[in-house]
Amino acid sequence: MDGKTKIIQELEQPLKALNIQLNAKQEEQICHYYEKLKEWNAVMNLTAIVDEVDFAQKHVVDSITSAKFYDFSKINTVIDLGTGAGLPGIPLKIVFPHLQMTLVDSLNKRINFLNELIDELGLVDIVAIHGRAEEVGKDPQYREQFDCCVSRAVSQLAVLSEYCIPFVKVDGCFIAYKSVNTEEEIKDAEYAIETLGATIHKIEDIDLYSGQMPRRFVFIDKKVNTQERYPRRAGVPQKKPLLKS
Secondary structure, three states, rough: OOOHHHHHHHHHHHHHHHHOOHHHHHHHHHHHHHHHHHHHHOOOOOOOOOOOOOOHHHHHHHHHHHHHHHHHHOEEEEEEOOOOOOOOOOHHHHHHOOOOEEEEEEOOOHHHHHHHHHHHHOOOOEEEEOOOOOHHOOOOOOOOOOEEEEEEOOOHHHHHHHHHHHHEEEEEEEEEEEOOOOOOHHHHHHHHHOOOOOEEEEEEEOOOOOOOOOEEEEEEEEOOOOOOOOOOOOHHHOOOOOOOO
16 A cells, blocks of 8 residues: 555545535545655654654644634635644645645744745645744734634643734634643633633534544634734743733
8 A cells, every 4th residue: 555545545534524526536645745844854853753654643633623613715814823834824724725724833944945845736825934923923914814723833822822823803713732631731821812802612522533633622712902012022931821820
């Protein structure tokens, strides 16, 4: 079985569970993504995951599983903050090609990879931006311009919220990809989320692989404009999270 067949076969059941069906072009894009990731990973550390099955499960499926609880077909603009190797933004863009996708990462080498990948996959209405969330989030071109912000970044939710919520339009949504057993982290973030003009709408847990890969999604709805002072200057959100004193 070649790599392409293995990846597509691995995607078949979980995508069926999500009511997602790929066409031939989308399958080709996903497989090309894997090959490009493997190629670049040989010279720079993009991901620890280079096996076809792990790529399918832990990158592609994990990235798009949020679609079980959120209808991406009804929105237009998405920003993926701290995208790294393009996750979850690239899989979401492949599966929902109508999305106008913006990818943001603080490491320029990753942006170079993403630009080359975007070109080779023939994706349109997608840009990769080099910058820190604290700075890009102050730019009127991006601030409060998106229907949805997604992030798989590992920062605590209080910190991640300060990075992400300023990008979201009023009535838009921030989807945080978290691990399970994060009840305390989520509770600690409530003050920050409220301060930033948002509220937790729902929390959904899912595991498409029988205990092997549980995922928690925190859906945060933007209610009012975020105060201009947020996000605070570079480094401050991480050092001094918005926590209730």
